[in-house]
Amino acid sequence: MARTSHIYQDEIIPSPQQQIWRNFSKSPVAMLGLWVFAVFIFISIFAPLLAPYPLGYQHTSALLMPPSWHPEGHVAFFFGTDDLGRDILSNLIYGTRTTFGASLLVTFIALFFGCVIGIFSGMSHGLKSSVLNHILDATLAIPSLLLAIVFVAISGPGMTNVMLAVGISLTPQFMRATHNAVHHELSKEYVTATKLDGANKSQIFINSILPNILDALVIQITLAISVAIIDIATLGFLKLGVQSPRSEWGAMLSEGLDLIFLAPWNVAFPGLMIFTSVLSINMIGNGLQRALKERID
Amino acid sequence: MWFYVARRFNLFVLTLGILFLLVFLMHKALPGDPLTNLSGITSPTFNQLELLDEQYQLSGSVFNQYLGFVTERLSGNFGLSLTSAQPILDEIIQRLPATIELCIYAMIIALSVGIPLGVLASFRYKKVTDWLIVSMSLICYSIPIFWLGVIGIMFLGLEFQLLPVAGRLNLLFQVEPVTGFTLIDIMLSDLTSKSQAFKDAFFHLIMPTITLALFPVTVVIRITRTAMLEELNTNHIKAAEARGISPLIIVLHHALPNAMKPVLAQVSLQLSTLLTSAMVTEVIFSWPGIGTWLMSAIYQRDFPVISAGILICAGLIIIISIVSDLIAIAATTKRRGMHHGKN
Numbered sequence: 056m057a058r059t060s061h062i063y064q065d066e067i068i069p070s071p072q073q074q075i076w077r078n079f080s081k082s083p084v085a086m087l088g089l090w091v092f093a094v095f096i097f098i099s100i101f102a103p104l105l106a107p108y109p110l111g112y113q114h115t116s117a118l119l120m121p122p123s124w125h126p127e128g129h130v131a132f133f134f135g136t137d138d139l140g141r142d143i144l145s146n147l148i149y150g151t152r153t154t155f156g157a158s159l160l161v162t163f164i165a166l167f168f169g170c171v172i173g174i175f176s177g178m179s180h181g182l183k184s185s186v187l188n189h190i191l192d193a194t195l196a197i198p199s200l201l202l203a204i205v206f207v208a209i210s211g212p213g214m215t216n217v218m219l220a221v222g223i224s225l226t227p228q229f230m231r232a233t234h235n236a237v238h239h240e241l242s243k244e245y246v247t248a249t250k251l252d253g254a255n256k257s258q259i260f261i262n263s264i265l266p267n268i269l270d271a272l273v274i275q276i277t278l279a280i281s282v283a284i285i286d287i288a289t290l291g292f293l294k295l296g297v298q299s300p301r302s303e304w305g306a307m308l309s310e311g312l313d314l315i316f317l318a319p320w321n322v323a324f325p326g327l328m329i330f331t332s333v334l335s336i337n338m339i340g341n342g343l344q345r346a347l348k349e350r351i352d
Numbered sequence: 353m354w355f356y357v358a359r360r361f362n363l364f365v366l367t368l369g370i371l372f373l374l375v376f377l378m379h380k381a382l383p384g385d386p387l388t389n390l391s392g393i394t395s396p397t398f399n400q401l402e403l404l405d406e407q408y409q410l411s412g413s414v415f416n417q418y419l420g421f422v423t424e425r426l427s428g429n430f431g432l433s434l435t436s437a438q439p440i441l442d443e444i445i446q447r448l449p450a451t452i453e454l455c456i457y458a459m460i461i462a463l464s465v466g467i468p469l470g471v472l473a474s475f476r477y478k479k480v481t482d483w484l485i486v487s488m489s490l491i492c493y494s495i496p497i498f499w500l501g502v503i504g505i506m507f508l509g510l511e512f513q514l515l516p517v518a519g520r521l522n523l524l525f526q527v528e529p530v531t532g533f534t535l536i537d538i539m540l541s542d543l544t545s546k547s548q549a550f551k552d553a554f555f556h557l558i559m560p561t562i563t564l565a566l567f568p569v570t571v572v573i574r575i576t577r578t579a580m581l582e583e584l585n586t587n588h589i590k591a592a593e594a595r596g597i598s599p600l601i602i603v604l605h606h607a608l609p610n611a612m613k614p615v616l617a618q619v620s621l622q623l624s625t626l627l628t629s630a631m632v633t634e635v636i637f638s639w640p641g642i643g644t645w646l647m648s649a650i651y652q653r654d655f656p657v658i659s660a661g662i663l664i665c666a667g668l669i670i671i672i673s674i675v676s677d678l679i680a681i682a683a684t685t686k687r688r689g690m691h692h693g694k695n
Contacts, residue, residue, distance in 0.1 A: 084487070189363065193370035197666040200628035201646075205658060208650040209382060285496055289632060292498045293647065308499065315506055322506075326499035334494035341490055 071350065075270075078346035085342020091335035098148055099156035106145040107133075111300035114140035119318050135320045137311065143320065146302040147328055153214065153303045154291070155332050158283035161222045165283075166276060168222075169229025176230070177237025178260060191231055199224035200286055207295045217296050221286045225279050232275040236268040270347050277340035281333045288329050304329050356681055364674045371666050372422050375659050379421070382655050386410065390421070392432030392440065392656035430660040435652050440660045443645065448664070449532025450520065451641035455630050457561045459619075462568035467615070469569075470576025475603055477581060486577070489570040497629050501563045501636035508559060516556050518638035525549040560637045564630055568622060575618045579611040613683060620676035624669050 069077065079085055098105060108114075120136040121128045128135060134143040176187035206220035240246060241264070249263050290296035291305025299306070304325040311321025382389050387396070391404050405411055407429075409420035424431075430440035473485040509517035520534050521527065527537050527549065534553045543549050583589065584607055592602050631643030638644065642661060649657035 189366045190370055192363070193367045193374065193666075193670075195624070197371070197374070197662065198624040198628040198631075198669070201631070201662060201665060204646075204650060205378065205662060208653070208658060209378070281494070288496055289498060293632070293635065295650070305496075305498075308502070312502065315502070316510065319506065322499075322502055326496065326502070329496045329499065330494055333496070334491060337490055337494050341486075 074350045075343070075346045078349045079342050082342050082345065084338055085346075088335040088338025088342065091331065092339060095151060095155050095332055095335070096159075099151045099159075102148050102152045106148040107131075108142045108145040110145070110149050110302065111141060112145070114142065116140070119314070121318070122320050134324050135318070137307075137318070137321050138314055143307075143324055146307060147304070147324060150302045150304045150307060150325070150328070153297050153301055154284060154287050154305065154329070157214070157218055158221070158280055158287055161218050161287075162225065162276060162279045162283050165222045165225035165279065166229055166272075169226040170233050170272070172226075173230040173233025174237055174260065177234040177241070178256060188234070191227060191234065194227040195231060199228070199282070200289060203286055203290060204293070204295060207290060212295050212298055214297050214301065217287060217290055220290070221283050224286065225283060228279060228282075229275060232271065233268070236271040237264060240264045240267050270343075274340055274343055274347075277336050277343065281336045281340070284329065284333055284336070353682070357678065360674055360678055360681075364670065367670050368667065369422075371663070371670065372425065373418065375663055376418050376421050378662075379655075379659060384655070388434075389655040389659075390424075390431060392434055392437075394434065425660075425663060430663075431656040433649075433657050434654040435649070435657075440657055443657075444642070444660065444664055446529070446532070447640060447642050447645050449529075450534075450639060451627075451630055451634065451643060453533045453535075454557075454560055454564060454633070454639060454641060455626055457557060458564040458568060458626065458630070461561060461565040462572050463619070465565075466569045466572025467576050467612075470573045470615075471580055471603060471608060473573065473577045474580035474584060475599070477584075482577075485573065489573045492566050493570040495566065497563060497567060497632055498636055500566060501559075501633060504559050504563060505636070515559050516552075517559070520553065520556050520640060521549070522552045522556075525552060560633050560639055563636070564626070564633045567629055568619075568626055571622055571625075572615070572619060575615050576611065579614045580607060583607040583611040613680060616676065617680050620673050623672055624666075627665055627669060 114132070114136060117129070117132060117136050118140045119138055120132045122135040123130045123133050125135075132142050132144070134147065136142055137146075172187075176184055176191070179187070202224040203217075203220035206223060207216055210216045210219075237260075246259060246263055249259055254262070287296060287303070288305030288308075291303040291307075292309045294306070294309060296306055297303040307325040308322055308329075311318065311325070315322050379386065379389055387401075387404055387408070387410060388394055390408050393400060393404070396404060407420060407424055409416040412420070428441050430444070432438065433440055433443060436443070469485050469489075473482045476482045505517045508515045516522070525538075525543065525545075525548075527534070527541050527543065530537055530540050534557075535550065538546060538549045538553055541549075580603075584603075589602060589607055592606050593599075597606075630641070631646065633639065634641045634643030635647050642665070646658065646661040648654075649661065
């Protein structure tokens with residue numbers, strides 16, 4: 056082996072993950088999404104260090120300052136201030152934690168529970184699978200945001216309740232995605248082959264099915280993160296979400312709504328942040344989907 | 353086929369039962385007096401109390417309570433609203449058409465814009481047109497609906513004063529609600545200035561409908577594009593190409609009818625998203641539909657209304673998805689052979 060490798064060029068076949076990464080990184084749009092996503096993660100981790108002012112600090116001498124590039128703006132308040140004199144840039148940076156960071160956290164919690172139940176229902180068959188499927192159908196029929204709104208309405212607004220509500224409303228989607236992916240793989244012939252080799256259920260699942268459904272799950276995760284961001288922001292917008300002094304993009308937007316004529320930057324920047332973060336995640340999701348498709352082709 | 357219909361009906365009943373169970377469990381978790389939350393009567397007299405106890409079986413076991421709850425709700429007794437003391441069913445009947453109207457128009461826009469664009473993108477696969485359509489749909493897919501509505505109000509409504517920003521119709525027009533759909537009601541009414549009222553109602557509709565339609569449009573584009581690409585790769589399309597049929601006819605006559613079926617099936621899955629976005633849109637544009645009604649109920653902690661709202665919204669979605677499923681089954685024989693628990 057050592058001898059031949061010097062003479063002939065080895066043909067290295069990249070692993071499926073490497074192939075996906077190659078296809079993924081070929082697309083500049085997808086890479087841009089990934090970079091923006093990384094920046095958002097960085098901001099949400101180091102928010103207190105990055106923000107120029109402490110959370111909720113009110114500059115009483117600088118109410119409703121326009122953004123710094125405006126003739127009346129000041130560079131000390133880069134994106135301007137709101138009607139209480141709070142710096143919008145600092146609020147946005149802290150809001151990254153509550154909206155973006157929390158949505159990541161919620162997605163992974165929902166992923167865990169949804170996957171466990173989805174795998175269980177996917178691997179089972181007959182009556183048990185049928186019953187679980189019906190329960191899934193019923194929970195999926197209730198609009199996810201409505202479920203979250205009702206949950207918050209009962210348990211009261213607040214960070215933990217919002218996260219719980221969004222998590223609960225995301226879980227059925229993961230259950231459905233995992234269930235379908237597992238079912239789809241179970242009917243393929245390579246699974247039958249491992250079954251004939253005498254593998255038991257957990258062996259079939261861990262060695263044969265799991266590697267093949269990971270792709271589908273990753274795409275579902277990107278979808279779920281963008282849904283989670285929009286849901287958290289929508290709850291904030293409907294004034295059911297995170298309460299002040301914590302800042303949250305959707306809540307900032309709805310607070311700025313009363314001043315939309317006087318100070319449109321109060322509405323524009325939080326909306327822009329939500330839009331950018333969701334767009335970056337959708338870019339990643341789209342890139343992943345294409346990379347997967349190219350690998351299979 | 354009939355076997356399939358029976359099984360779908362079975363699924364429908366079971367799903368509805370589970371939905372009722374979820375709402376029933378929610379009632380158990382609610383703060384406050386359970387009887388008030390169920391019936392909406394804040395201070396019942398002794399006779400009322402006895403009647404309610406009999407209706408909702410509150411002294412019985414949990415199972416009896418559930419049965420009582422389901423029978424009351426299915427017979428149309430949703431209780432009274434805590435805030436207005438009106439029967440909830442009447443309020444629902446009054447408000448539901450506004451929401452359905454909005455959703456239907458948004459869906460029509462979504463299908464009539466999304467399908468042609470999706471077909472065009474698949475037809476020009478991996479060319480500039482395709483790239484443009486896909487990236488536009490990706491951008492529009494990421495815009496939060498409430499932000500879009502607010503920007504629409506800011507520019508079209510306030511800055512340029514082109515479109516009205518709230519409500520369904522100018523208060524100058526007194527239109528008797530017959531069907532609940534403004535456009536149809538105006539047609540049926542005997543107003544002297546019918547065309548003006550019609551125009552006004554139409555202008556009121558534009559912004560909420562477009563705001564609501566944007567998200568489904570992008571979804572329809574993606575689904576159509578994927579379905580069409582799959583269809584264009586099949587053998588019968590290649591055979592048609594080999595016979596020298598023009599590409600336009602191949603796309604419109606050979607590929608599109610087959611690609612439509614998965615598209616319609618997928619679109620019916622989007623209904624619950626549509627209904628939630630409709631709720632947010634209604635709140636932004638003060639549209640007097642079920643969304644604003646539910647939101648104000650939530651702010652006022654009007655629990656009978658909240659539970660009725662969930663039942664109606666989710667029930668509607670279940671009914672529509674079962675019906676669309678049956679239509680899809682009737683159109684495609686291939687899907688009838690599916691087995692229990694395998695979707």
